[in-house]
Amino acid sequence: xxxxxxxxxxxxxxxxxxxxxxxxxxxxxxxxxxxMKRLSRKAKVLLEEKHLSDDIKNNLTLRLxxxxxxxxxxxxxxxxxxxxxxxxxxxxxxxxxxxxxxDNRFATRDLLYLxxx
Numbered sequence: 134x135x136x137x138x139x140x141x142x143x144x145x146x147x148x149x150x151x152x153x154x155x156x157x158x159x160x161x162x163x164x165x166x167x168x169m170k171r172l173s174r175k176a177k178v179l180l181e182e183k184h185l186s187d188d189i190k191n192n193l194t195l196r197l198x199x200x201x202x203x204x205x206x207x208x209x210x211x212x213x214x215x216x217x218x219x220x221x222x223x224x225x226x227x228x229x230x231x232x233x234x235x236d237n238r239f240a241t242r243d244l245l246y247l248x249x250x
Contacts, residue, residue: 143239143241143245145216145219150216150234150238151214152214152239152240153172153214153232154229154243155168155230156210156228156229175233176233177197179235193215193216204224206224207224208226209226209227210229223244
C-alpha cells in the first residue's frame with residue numbers, strides 16, 4: 134500500500150472504490166488492529182452486494198486483507214482507499230469517524246479536509 138496525493142484520489146474514476154476511515158488509538162494498538170479487521174469485513178460484505186465480476190471482487194478482497202497491518206507513523210486517524218488498480222493509505226492529522234463506503238467514487242469528505250489542513 135502506498136501514500137498518494139488526495140487530489141488523485143478525489144479525481145479517480147475507476148470503479149468500484151472502497152473508502153475506509155477510522156480514528157486511531159495510540160495507546161492500544163490492538164484496538165486499532167481489531168477495528169480495522171471489523172471494517173475490512175464490513176467492506177467485503179458491501180462488495181458482495183455489488184454486481185461485480187468475480188475477478189474484481191477477488192482483487193479487491195486481496196487488497197482489503199493487506200490493510201489490517203497499519204503503518205506505525207500515522208497521526209490521529211487513517212484513511213484507506215482501494216480500487217481495482219490502487220491501494221492507498223493516508224495519515225489523517227485530524228479526528229475522523231469510523232466509516233466504510235463502497236461506491237463508484239472514493240468518499241471525499243476527509244480527502245478535501247486533508248487538502249485544507
